[in-house]
Amino acid sequence: MTSLSRTIAAALFALLAVLSPTGAGSAAAALQLSAREVDLGDLGPGETARAQFQISNTAEGRIRWTLAAPQDWEEGGVLSGEAGGRPSKVDVTLVSLREGAGPGDHPVEIRLAAGRDVLVLRRTLAEGPWREALRVESDSGGRTLFVKFNLTDVRSRPALEAEPRGIDLGDMEPVREITRKIRVFNSGAGVLRWQASSGAAGSPSSWARGRYLSLHNEALDAGGPYAPPAALKDALQLTGPWGAEKGYPKAAGAGCALRIPIQGSGAVLSGRSASSSAVLRVSVGDQPPRQATLVDLEGGRFEAVLAEGLPEGPHSLHLQVSEGSVVLEGITVRDSRVTSPPAAWIRLTPLSGTTTRETDFVTVRMNLSGLKPGVYMDLVTISSNGGTVRIPVSFAVTGEAAPKHLTVWRYTRGTDVLFTAHPEKEDPRYIGAYRRAGLAFRLYGPGTAGTAELYRWYNPAIGDHYYSAERSGGRKNLQGYVFGGAIGNIATIRLPGTRELYRWFNPETGRHYFTTDAAGEGMGRRGYRFEGIVGFVLR
Structure with a gap:
């Protein structure tokens, strides 16, 4: 622990002692960790490993604990908590920030999370085995947890990839059946075992009551200019040299902007970073532009809240790439009109499979004939031993066949x-x-x-x-x-x-x-x- 971290921890304990009521702690309290060592195994470029340990109190009372950055690691603060009748659960996530395989250094990130509090540690390491000590201090003593891992120059585990990242049917008449395909493949090592399911229950809050507008255009050639898909051809306006990467719009720096109308109260952008850093600026209507906060996800992806708390209704959303390069996948628009279709409306085949290097296909058959006019959203989830991908399916049923x-x-x-x-x-x-x-x-x-x-x-x-x-x-x-x-x-x-x-x-x-x-x-x-x-x- 660095001297600064020790000072912060000591000051925190002193403050807690002053603010706590008499008898809140216990002289007999004892700090205990559920493990002495966490082994995260091999970690290749772009991979993620996870584990969890618990901090508990073996006696009466409560223990207040802190965990700060070990020496030589860039720290993002101090993680703290309290263990009483129930232990504190600490999630450990090790992420390789390196994009490509081959020899070279490995920038890595360790995220330690207890509830809503997160401590982020960053450091660039060489290939090979590592064993890092994390010191947990408390008002009844300290304990050390060792985090063990091995950095490799090649992928070491299966990694799920699925395309497209969303299915946007646009405005549809109540037809008997529509068919789409999802490509499932393994970008890592070993055997990928996957399962497919449907249903939005238990989905992340960002998908709740939202209509997904997919920017994917499967008709485009790689490396050529980008053009909007059919569902957005009349709505999406582009400015600047947008290129196409696997059917998605790719922007490189200032000059690339888009404008799209939305109907709802908020919007969340999903995409992939194509450079070490990127700056996006967003505005709604006549509001002044602001910088969007990009929240990092696995696999180099990100989410960004573009708008929230808007009055329900039509709005004009403007997005500009000010720095860096990004690939945009889709926009989820929060809309109170959105509902979930009945469970029987969608069928997936096959429901499971295994793959090493070949590409598997999941056929998605959707029956709209029994749906009333409205806006609908569902999810297709591909889960595996190499990660999970949630693919939103969004559409609006417009009514009977178009009259003359x-x-x-x-x-x-x-x-x-x-x-x-x-x-x-x-x-x-x-x-x-x-x-x-x-x-x-x-x-x-x-x-x-x-x-x-x-x-x-x-x-x-x-x-x-x-x-x-x-x-x-x-x-x-x-x-x-x-x-x-x-x-x-x-x-x-x-x-x-x-x-x-x-x-x-x-x-x-x-x-x-x-x-x-x-x-x-x-x-x-x-x-x-x-x-x-x-x-x-x-x-």
């Missing part, structure tokens, strides 16, 4: 006009602020000749909706607007039974007004100017 014509309803709040063909699917807290003004017009179903999708945007700062048949919004500056997707198809030429949909604009307020009335419903007298025709709608 869509009835569009008009909702108003002041001069703001909300058009929707499915008011029952809108967020009640969003549409509840508007007054239903009746039938607006009808739009065409997807794929109708002579039509294009009519897109919707919303600016929450000024309370304004905008509509365009162009995904870019035409020549409009849509900064501050949240993309809401397509509400139907609008005719781009005059078809039988159609009439014009006009757009008006107020330059003083920045708001727009949309109507089928050629006179603009008198909005010209209220500071609005005629801007043109959006397209042609059915009467």
Whole structure:
């Protein structure tokens, strides 16, 4: 223990002695460890080993204990706790921070966790056997625990890899069956034994009530430019030289940014680090950008909370890579509308297997025919002797097969006009602020000749909706607007039974007004100017 660590431990014991009530401890108390040595075995590049020991009191009263960094280790504080009737459990995690195999030094990290408290120790070591002493001090004496491990230049144990890291079906009609495949392979040594299961029960809190937006595009070639998958092609906007790595977007430094609309109250990003350090900055709507905290996971992966505590509803999320290189896998959006599908909706085959170097495949068969319209999330879990991978499965059921014509309803709040063909699917807290003004017009179903999708945007700062048949919004500056997707198809030429949909604009307020009335419903007298025709709608 370093002199600084001893000073901290002594000061902590003195403080506890002053603050504790009389008789809280016991002169007869005795510190005991459940083991004298923890053997973590061989550890190769990028691998993780775990163990646990207990600190207990063999007599009456309570023992207050501390554990500080041993000499020559970079310390991240002091781990402390109290053992009374129940022992303190301390989890030991040894992580190799080295990425590739071959000769060389091994940067390693030891994480010691007791409850929510964590002590992180870091040091660069040479290949070979190591035996490090961890000193546990208490108000009734001290004990030493030895941590034993052997660093190797090659992988020493099985390591589970599974791709893709998430399945995002997007908006789906209630079809009979959809099939996807998950690749399972062993990136380590030895035999990997794995099992597959489904169900979100007991999943980490980051998955709870969240819709997963996968950034994976399996149609991309390695090394080429990245393009969004079909489910996000109209929503995800990219800036900068994004490359593709195994179908995921890879960004290297400043200049790479993305913008995506989300519907919910928060968002968590998952990805992989492709450099020793990376800096990501995030903003929501008009909020100033802030640096996102990357929480390290196994295998070089990370999670980052991009937003939390937002009011339920549509938001625009902007992410910029300021330094380093990252590979982004997906975004989990916390959404109160999300529910779990029934257990029988998904089937996995096979349910288990073994592999050394070959790739196994798990076939995921999903039956949506019995599901009601809504937003759903489930999990496929691949567990093994080389780790566990949880793969979110996310989708929205939109209802029956798309009709040829869509009835569009008009909702108003002041001069703001909300058009929707499915008011029952809108967020009640969003549409509840508007007054239903009746039938607006009808739009065409997807794929109708002579039509294009009519897109919707919303600016929450000024309370304004905008509509365009162009995904870019035409020549409009849509900064501050949240993309809401397509509400139907609008005719781009005059078809039988159609009439014009006009757009008006107020330059003083920045708001727009949309109507089928050629006179603009008198909005010209209220500071609005005629801007043109959006397209042609059915009467």
